[in-house]
Amino acid sequence: MRRLLRPVLGAATAVLAAVACTVPATPAAAADAPYDVLVFSRTAGFRHDSIAVGAQAIRDLGAANNFTVTATEDATAFTTANLARYEAVVFLNTTGDVLDPTQQTAFESYITGGGGFVGVHSAADTEYDWPFYGNLVGAWFASHPAIQQANVTVEDRAQAATAHLPQTWTRTDEWYNYRTNARSTAHVLASLDESSYSGGSMGGDHPHAWCKTVSGGRSFYTGGGHTQASYADPAFRAHLLGGIRYAAGRTRADCRPETGYTTLYNGSTTGWSQAGPGGFTNTDATLSSVGGMGLFWYSAKQFTNYSLKLDWKLAGDDNSGVFIGFPPSTDPNSAVDNGYEVQIDATDTADRTTGAVYTFKSADIAARDAALNPPGEWNTYELLVEGERLQVFLNGRKINDFTNTNPARSLAGHIGIQNHGTGDDVSFRNVRIKELGTTPTGSTTVQAESYTTASGVSPYTKAGANGGQTLGYIDPGDWSAYQGVDLTGVTSFKARVVSGGPGGTVQVRTGSTTGTILGSVAVPNTGGWTTYADVSTGLSGVPAGTRDLYLTYTGAGSGLFDIDDFTLVRGTTPTGTGPIKGLAGKCLDVRNAATADGTQVQLYTCNGSGAQTWTVTPNATVKALGKCLDVSGGGSADGTKIQLWTCNGTGAQNWSAQADGTLRNPQSGKCLDVAGNNSADGTPVHLWTCTAAANQKWILP
Structure with missing residues (x-):
C-alpha cells in the first residue's frame, strides 16, 4: 500500500451490484513451465466406457497448456526411474487392484519425494487393501445411485480446479457415496447437495472434490468423470485441468483441512461498511475494487484471537492489502495509524510487497515466492492472530511471523480490505473467520487420523473408533504432524489406543520429527485390535502458543498399534477416571x-x-x-x-x-x-x- 493521504477524503458509497453470473471456464495461462503427465487407466473391476475419451481430453488439455501426456494401462510403468519423468500421475477411472507390491512401493516413493496424484471418479474404487493409497485418494467408494442431474456446491473458489465455477454447479454424472468423509484429512473444494438428487447417503455433508498434501506430495480427487459427456464439458475439463496443475506443482493452494469457520463475506455484504472513496462491486460472490483510496471494513464486530482466511486475485501489477486491529472509524487513515496491513502487491520493496506487514516486517521472500500464484490466479491468505502475535500463511505456507510491541497499536480490532485506487484492480472472495477465544483451558482432543502431514501411517476405518477411524499401520520410524495446535498450558498427553500387535512408544515433539521430545508414552498390546485403552504421560518444556505438533513412533516389528485420538491436558486437570x-x-x-x-x-x-x-x-x-x-x-x-x-x-x-x-x-x-x-x-x-x-x-x- 502507498500511504493513505492525510486530508479528509470525500465519502463515497461502495458499488454493490449483486449480479449472479457464471465465470466461464478458461484454460490455464500458457506461462506454465513445461511438464509431463502419466495417465494410468488400468482396470481390474468395472471398466468405464469413458476412459478413451477421458484420456484424449487430457491429451487435448496438455496440447493447449504446455504439458505432455503418456497414457498407459501397463503397470510396469510404475518404477522409480520411470515415475521420475512425470510431475503428476492421473488415475483415470481405475478399478480394483492394479499395482503389485513392488509397483506400489515405487509409487509411494514417488509421492513422498514430492510427486503429484490426480484421482478421477473410480480412482476411489481402487486398491482397497493398500492403506497408503487410501490416504492418498482421500476416501474409498461405497455405492452410487443411477446417473442423474445434481447440484454441486462449490465451497472453495480459489483453487485452480474450482475457481472458474459458479457457487452452484449443476451437471449430470454418476454420484459416488464414500465409506468415510474426506473432510477430516483433506480440504474439500466441492460437495454434493443431497437434496438435489436421489440416492445420497452421507447425511448432508457429502464431499465431492478435494485436495490435500500427502508425505511431501500433492493429491487432487474429483468424484466426477463417469460419463463420456463429462469430458466434452468445458467446465469439467477446466476442473480437471486445475487439478492436474495443482498436482504437478504449477499452481499453489491451501489444501489443509478446514472446519469451524464463519462466513463474513461470500456474496452478502451485510455487516460491512465503506470508509473513504471508491468501493467494491459485488458480482458472483466476488468483490472487485473500484477507485479509492478507501477501505471496505467489517463493522459488525471486532476480533481478538482468530484465524482470518480470504481469497484474493490481482489483475496485474496492482496494489491492495488486508487491514487488521483497528478501531471503528469512517476515516480509512484510522486503520493505517492504529492497525496493521498485510500487503498485497506483486512488486515493491521487501517490506511492502505481498506478505509483508507493511513497513514493519518483510515476508520470508523465498517462502513467499514458493507459495505465490501470479497475477490472474487466486491466492489464499490465512492471518492467524493470537494476542499480539500475527502469523501470515500464503496458500497454506507460513511466510511471516510478526509480534506487535507498540502499545499504541494492537492486532485486536476490526478487519478490512483496501481499494487502493483506479488502476489497482484486486478481487476478493470467501472471507471467513474462526474465533479462537482466550487462552485455552481444560483439554483439547484431536482425532489422530486428522493429521496435516505424515509418513507411513494411514487412516483406518474401525468399529468403536471415535469418528469412525483410527490412525493405523504404525511402524517404527513413522510419524504424523498436526499443524497449528495451541499448546498453551498443556502439561500432559493422553491417547486412546488399540493394539493386537507388539505395541511401542509414542514420542511427543514440536517443530519437526527430530524436535525436542516433550514426553513419551508406552503403548502395550491392549488385548486385541478391537480392545481400546488409554495411555498417558506428563509433558515437560512445552512451549506456549500455536505450534506444529509431531508424534513419532518407535518399537520393534511392524503393525505396532493404532491411535484413535489424543488429548492435550492443561494444568492439573485429571487425564481421566x-x-x-x-x-x-x-x-x-x-x-x-x-x-x-x-x-x-x-x-x-x-x-x-x-x-x-x-x-x-x-x-x-x-x-x-x-x-x-x-x-x-x-x-x-x-x-x-x-x-x-x-x-x-x-x-x-x-x-x-x-x-x-x-x-x-x-x-x-x-x-x-x-x-x-x-x-x-x-x-x-x-x-x-x-x-x-x-x-x-x-x-x-
Whole structure:
C-alpha cells in the first residue's frame, strides 16, 4: 500500500451490484513451465466406457497448456526411474487392484519425494487393501445411485480446479457415496447437495472434490468423470485441468483441512461498511475494487484471537492489502495509524510487497515466492492472530511471523480490505473467520487420523473408533504432524489406543520429527485390535502458543498399534477416571472397597466397581474412594506397602507415568509393582526397584 493521504477524503458509497453470473471456464495461462503427465487407466473391476475419451481430453488439455501426456494401462510403468519423468500421475477411472507390491512401493516413493496424484471418479474404487493409497485418494467408494442431474456446491473458489465455477454447479454424472468423509484429512473444494438428487447417503455433508498434501506430495480427487459427456464439458475439463496443475506443482493452494469457520463475506455484504472513496462491486460472490483510496471494513464486530482466511486475485501489477486491529472509524487513515496491513502487491520493496506487514516486517521472500500464484490466479491468505502475535500463511505456507510491541497499536480490532485506487484492480472472495477465544483451558482432543502431514501411517476405518477411524499401520520410524495446535498450558498427553500387535512408544515433539521430545508414552498390546485403552504421560518444556505438533513412533516389528485420538491436558486437570489395568489384564483394586487409612491395594479381576475406579492427575495423585494411592510411611525400600490413605500432598502420594509403561513414585525413584509377578486375585502391590517388567506396566484411564 502507498500511504493513505492525510486530508479528509470525500465519502463515497461502495458499488454493490449483486449480479449472479457464471465465470466461464478458461484454460490455464500458457506461462506454465513445461511438464509431463502419466495417465494410468488400468482396470481390474468395472471398466468405464469413458476412459478413451477421458484420456484424449487430457491429451487435448496438455496440447493447449504446455504439458505432455503418456497414457498407459501397463503397470510396469510404475518404477522409480520411470515415475521420475512425470510431475503428476492421473488415475483415470481405475478399478480394483492394479499395482503389485513392488509397483506400489515405487509409487509411494514417488509421492513422498514430492510427486503429484490426480484421482478421477473410480480412482476411489481402487486398491482397497493398500492403506497408503487410501490416504492418498482421500476416501474409498461405497455405492452410487443411477446417473442423474445434481447440484454441486462449490465451497472453495480459489483453487485452480474450482475457481472458474459458479457457487452452484449443476451437471449430470454418476454420484459416488464414500465409506468415510474426506473432510477430516483433506480440504474439500466441492460437495454434493443431497437434496438435489436421489440416492445420497452421507447425511448432508457429502464431499465431492478435494485436495490435500500427502508425505511431501500433492493429491487432487474429483468424484466426477463417469460419463463420456463429462469430458466434452468445458467446465469439467477446466476442473480437471486445475487439478492436474495443482498436482504437478504449477499452481499453489491451501489444501489443509478446514472446519469451524464463519462466513463474513461470500456474496452478502451485510455487516460491512465503506470508509473513504471508491468501493467494491459485488458480482458472483466476488468483490472487485473500484477507485479509492478507501477501505471496505467489517463493522459488525471486532476480533481478538482468530484465524482470518480470504481469497484474493490481482489483475496485474496492482496494489491492495488486508487491514487488521483497528478501531471503528469512517476515516480509512484510522486503520493505517492504529492497525496493521498485510500487503498485497506483486512488486515493491521487501517490506511492502505481498506478505509483508507493511513497513514493519518483510515476508520470508523465498517462502513467499514458493507459495505465490501470479497475477490472474487466486491466492489464499490465512492471518492467524493470537494476542499480539500475527502469523501470515500464503496458500497454506507460513511466510511471516510478526509480534506487535507498540502499545499504541494492537492486532485486536476490526478487519478490512483496501481499494487502493483506479488502476489497482484486486478481487476478493470467501472471507471467513474462526474465533479462537482466550487462552485455552481444560483439554483439547484431536482425532489422530486428522493429521496435516505424515509418513507411513494411514487412516483406518474401525468399529468403536471415535469418528469412525483410527490412525493405523504404525511402524517404527513413522510419524504424523498436526499443524497449528495451541499448546498453551498443556502439561500432559493422553491417547486412546488399540493394539493386537507388539505395541511401542509414542514420542511427543514440536517443530519437526527430530524436535525436542516433550514426553513419551508406552503403548502395550491392549488385548486385541478391537480392545481400546488409554495411555498417558506428563509433558515437560512445552512451549506456549500455536505450534506444529509431531508424534513419532518407535518399537520393534511392524503393525505396532493404532491411535484413535489424543488429548492435550492443561494444568492439573485429571487425564481421566476409570480402571488402571496391569498384569494379565487385571485391575488395581482397593481391598474389600474399604476406605480406612492403610487399606491394602491389590490386583484383582476387573469388575467396574468403585474400588477399581481411579482418577489420575498427571505427575500428581492417583485417587479412589476419595483417598490417595500412598507409599506407606513415605518409604523407599523394596517391598514397601502400597495403601489407600487420606490425601495429604506429600511425596508419598505423587505418581508419574513413564514412557515404558511404569508408574513411578518420584520421591523414592521406585515403581508400583505386583508382588512376585503373581496375577492371582488378591495379590498385593508394593514398591519395588523399577525394571519395566510386565508386573510393573500399567494402562491408565
